[in-house]
Amino acid sequence: MPPEKKRMSISVKTRVRDxxxxxxxxxxxxxxxxxxxxxEGARVDAIALDAKANKRMLYHYFKxxxxxxxxxxxxxxxxxxxxxxxLDLENLPPRAALETLVRFTWEYYxxxxxxxxxxxxxxxxxxxxxxxxxxLRTVSQKFIRRIQALLDREVRENVFREDIDAAQLNITIAxxxxxxxxxxxxxxVIFERDFTSPExxxxxITFNIETICRLVCKN
Amino acid sequence: MPPEKKRMSISVKTRVRDxxxxxxxxxxxxxxxxxxxxxEGARVDAIALDAKANKRMLYHYFKxxxxxxxxxxxxxxxxxxxxxxxLDLENLPPRAALETLVRFTWEYYxxxxxxxxxxxxxxxxxxxxxxxxxxLRTVSQKFIRRIQALLDREVRENVFREDIDAAQLNITIAxxxxxxxxxxxxxxVIFERDFTSPExxxxxITFNIETICRLVCKN
DNA sequence: TGTGTAAGTAACTACATGGTGCATTACGCG
DNA sequence: CGCGTAATGCACCATGTAGTTACTTACACA
Numbered sequence: 001m002p003p004e005k006k007r008m009s010i011s012v013k014t015r016v017r018d019x020x021x022x023x024x025x026x027x028x029x030x031x032x033x034x035x036x037x038x039x040e041g042a043r044v045d046a047i048a049l050d051a052k053a054n055k056r057m058l059y060h061y062f063k064x065x066x067x068x069x070x071x072x073x074x075x076x077x078x079x080x081x082x083x084x085x086x087l088d089l090e091n092l093p094p095r096a097a098l099e100t101l102v103r104f105t106w107e108y109y110x111x112x113x114x115x116x117x118x119x120x121x122x123x124x125x126x127x128x129x130x131x132x133x134x135x136l137r138t139v140s141q142k143f144i145r146r147i148q149a150l151l152d153r154e155v156r157e158n159v160f161r162e163d164i165d166a167a168q169l170n171i172t173i174a175x176x177x178x179x180x181x182x183x184x185x186x187x188x189v190i191f192e193r194d195f196t197s198p199e200x201x202x203x204x205i206t207f208n209i210e211t212i213c214r215l216v217c218k219n
Numbered sequence: 220m221p222p223e224k225k226r227m228s229i230s231v232k233t234r235v236r237d238x239x240x241x242x243x244x245x246x247x248x249x250x251x252x253x254x255x256x257x258x259e260g261a262r263v264d265a266i267a268l269d270a271k272a273n274k275r276m277l278y279h280y281f282k283x284x285x286x287x288x289x290x291x292x293x294x295x296x297x298x299x300x301x302x303x304x305x306l307d308l309e310n311l312p313p314r315a316a317l318e319t320l321v322r323f324t325w326e327y328y329x330x331x332x333x334x335x336x337x338x339x340x341x342x343x344x345x346x347x348x349x350x351x352x353x354x355l356r357t358v359s360q361k362f363i364r365r366i367q368a369l370l371d372r373e374v375r376e377n378v379f380r381e382d383i384d385a386a387q388l389n390i391t392i393a394x395x396x397x398x399x400x401x402x403x404x405x406x407x408v409i410f411e412r413d414f415t416s417p418e419x420x421x422x423x424i425t426f427n428i429e430t431i432c433r434l435v436c437k438n
Numbered sequence: 439t440g441t442g443t444a445a446g447t448a449a450c451t452a453c454a455t456g457g458t459g460c461a462t463t464a465c466g467c468g
Numbered sequence: 469c470g471c472g473t474a475a476t477g478c479a480c481c482a483t484g485t486a487g488t489t490a491c492t493t494a495c496a497c498a
Binding site: 037038039040041117119120122123124126127130131133136137140141144165167168170171172174175176178179180182183184185186187188189190191192193203204207210211214215 | 256257258259260336338339341342343345346349350352355356359360363384386387389390391393394395397398399401402403404405406407408409410411412422423426429430433434
C-alpha cells in the first residue's frame, strides 16, 4: 500500500480503531433512539447509522438489541445516582435539604429527558432488563439509606414528622416531578396549557416543593 | 344449501353478522394488545386473532393501526371521565370529597391497568392521536371545571387554602397514583419491595390521601 | 323471493426488521 | 518487522410486518 495513504488516514483520525470510542458512540446513539421511539420502536439500523458504526459492531459489543438496551439503562441509572451523590444534603438545614432534593430531581428530568422515556420502556416490559442487576441494587440501596438518614436526622431535630417512610417519600418526590414531564403531551391537550413554558415550569416546581414540605414538615 | 345447516347456524349464533359486536371485539382486543406491548410493539395480526375477526375488518372499521389506537384511546379517556362524573363530590364534606377523589383515581388505575400504559404510549408519540380530538377537549374541560368548583366551595367555607390551582392539584393527584403503578416494576427492583401486595397498596393509598390533604387543607 | 349492500374471508405483497457469516484490515506486542 | 487478535465492513438471510386485492356470503328490505 502507498505510505501516504496511511499517513493521511492517521492525520485525519489519530486512531482509526478505538473500541471504547465506538462503544460510546453506539451507546449515545442507542440512548437517543430508544428514548425517542421506545424499545420496540427503536431501529438497530438507525442506531448504527447515527453512531457512524457498522451494525455488526453493535452486536459484537452488546450481543443483541436487548443487551444494548440493558447497558443504556444501567448507565442511566448509574448516572442519576452519581449526580445525586454530589448533593451536599448532610450539611444543609432540613427544609433546604428537602428543597434541594426536590429541585435536583426536577432539574435532572429537564436536563435528561431521555431518562424518563427509557424508564417507561423498561416498565412496559416489566423491568426484565434490570431485574437482576447487582449494580443497580447496590446503588439504589445506598441512595435510599441516604434519604432515610436525612429523615432520621430531622426527626431528631424535631423538624420533620416522625412517621414518614423514606421509600414513600422518594416515590412521591419522583412522581410529582416525573409525571409532569412524561405526561406533558396528553397534559397539554387535557389542561389546554403549555407544560414547558418557563412560567409553567416555574409554577410547577414551586408547587412541588410546597407539596413535599407540607407533607414532611411538622406544622 | 341444506336448510338444516342454516337453522343450525342461526341457533348457535342468532346473528352471524354483527358489525357493532365485531367492532367491539376488535376494540377490546386492541386495548389489550396496545396496553401490553405499546403502540409499536402491538401486532395487528395478534389483535385480529384475539378479536376472532379478520384483519381486513380491522382496516375496514378503523382505517389503520393508528386509527385503531386513536379510537381505543378516546374511548378510555371517555370512560374514566364518565366514571368520575358519577362521584357525588358536591354533597360531601370537604375532606371527604378530596379523599373520595384521590381514592377514585387510585382505584380506577387498579381496575383499569391498561389506561396507564395506553397513555404512556400516547405520550411517547407526543399525543398525535388525541391532539385534535374535540370529544376529549369537551370532556376534559368539564372535568377541570368541576374540581375548580369544589376548590372554590371549600375556600369559601374556609377549609382549603386559597391559592391552589385546580390543574396543579389534578396533576398532583394523578401523579402520586399513576407513577406508583406505571413504575412498579423498576420500583420493585430499586426499593426491593412488592408494590402490589395488599399491604403495600394499603400503605400507599393512605400516604397519598395524607399528601393531598396536607397540600390542600388549612392546618 | 330476489337483490343490493355491507360483513366477512383468505391469500398475497412489498418491504423492513433483527441478526449473521465471512472476509478484511489495523494495531499492539514480542 | 511480522504476526495474532481484535476491530470493522459488506452482503446477506429468514422472518415478520402493516396493509391490500379480489372474492364470497349473509341479511335487510322491496
